[in-house]
Amino acid sequence: MNSFFFPLLLLGGFVQAPAPGPGRQAPAAKAVAAAAPVITWSAERRLTLADFQARAPLGNPLSASTSSNIKADAACKDYVFSSTVAATFDPNTSWVRNPQKASEALLRHEQLHFDITEMYTRIMRQRLQLFAARANCEKLQPGFNNTTKLVYADWDREQNRYDMETNHGLNAVRQAAWEKQTAAKLEMLKPFAQ
Template identity: 25%
Template sequence: MKWIFLACFLISNAVFGQKIYWSENVKLNWSNFKSKINNQRGDNVVAYTNCGWIYSYVKSSNPKVPVKIEIRTVFNEDKSWKDVKRINDYVLLHEQKHFDVAEVYARKLRKEISEKIKTSSDFDKYFKTIYNRILNEYQDFQRKYDGETRNGMLEDKQSEYNRIIAEELENYKSYTSS
């Protein structure tokens, strides 16, 4: 039953929701921002990137059996918005960095999971706690990034964050999704 639900969910996402999976070789472009609805507040918001993670797992009812967990970073085209009158390459870079930050925290999540969760029993005990903590750190970082760069308008702060994000991607490169 669980597999039928998962199959239906994946098929409906493929049909109705367009997702881009993070890859070093794939960069966002303005045609990826397909939402017509701006649900953000503020005059300085030129675009909104809706991104995060999806995960799947295979575990057994036997608590000692190894568990397999996959975490992927996604950009949701149908929930990402742009003001077509104000977009430019600089703003697109800022939005790409939001997507890159999601990948940084996915890598941190993969790292911690690989270190602490080996079996189905470990998954039951630790996954939710680890996931929620990393999710909170990720959301805090995204807010701080937008706040300190004023949504990318402060070029010196944006440059600083570009460097920090690139360093973090490099620091956690061994936890890239396979």
Template identity: 30%
Template sequence: MVLKPENITNNQDYTTIAEIGIKDKGLSISCTLEEVIRTAQKEASSLGANAIIVKKIKSPDAWSTCYRILADAVYLRDVQKYQSLIIWDKERKLVVADFKADTANRPFEAATYSGFNIIPVAGTLKELPKLIVETSFDSNRSYLKQRGNVSFVLKHEQLHFDLSEIYARKFVERMRNASLTVKNVSERGNEIFKQIQIEMQNMNDLYDTEVYADTTLQTRWDNKIKIMLSETVPFEDKSISIRR
């Protein structure tokens, strides 16, 4: 998890393990802010931390073409308290506490805000540039009213999250088949992304329409989405290489 000092509401909520500084190592090419933070996350994880608190960010300047950060690798006692984005994982199912948005004046029993992000990774002398696709659930925008059959509603919302992962994989599949180069990746990527977003929204709408009208159809959708996840397993590693 990546946090800022102002995100911490109580200093007793964590233990600092180490201070991490990610700097320009000379002739660095892969050093965008996203990549530098990822490097810090990996280093913190190897130390037994489950979060980093980014204290300082230095943008590229006359001294370096890289982003540089200073962060504390920490162990949070209650990860869920601070978790705002949940990355999709087949072993990690949504729980009630993941829905943190206010439920006042909300029209439905629950709403899941999930989708996928595309993170560019610059190439090196030995490696091609690539895109990393991540499926995430936004806790701060998702809500669930704790009344009635909560377990049923929770399961229903989990499948919306699963659909986001399925269409992220479909995006990866189409991108890999698009003969991407540095010159055409933006144009082709945008076209594929827009089409996938339309298909994903249509599938989510169909899911809600059918189950809202007849809750007994939930089991049919459970099986349908389980099959879709199985069919897209070849694209579970959501990385896309780009030719120069």
């Protein structure tokens, strides 16, 4: 019943092993399950138990963990700023300890972590729209990073407050209150939905 957050702007490259030379065979690959694609938030598509594909870590006392992220990109083309922002859920790092015993309440709690991520994705879009009006394409990165960093910090605090106030979803009254207030905030931020 916890969310893990991965801040944006991770740049990386892919390393590929050299192809085997003539007369050599590639080493046998271990059988690895294909990674599930990330799920982009949608009002029509709710999380299911099947979406939580990672194994629960030993020693972790939680019943489940949602790995959600706000992915943001920005660019300037011909000195015109543009950005994209999406709330995503990673099935490969999200888990439910015991799917056979998982309750609907547990799944609703985890869904709300993802909904909170969407709420802050909309806030990010709103802030980037304001940023675009004054964006300096020659100094884009520092301004973009400062704008997004504040949203990431607020998002992280909100996720932690949600778990604390609902006791990781075990307090049904507080859970219901969070569901209601998050739905209202998503509605209020609807102009910034995709």
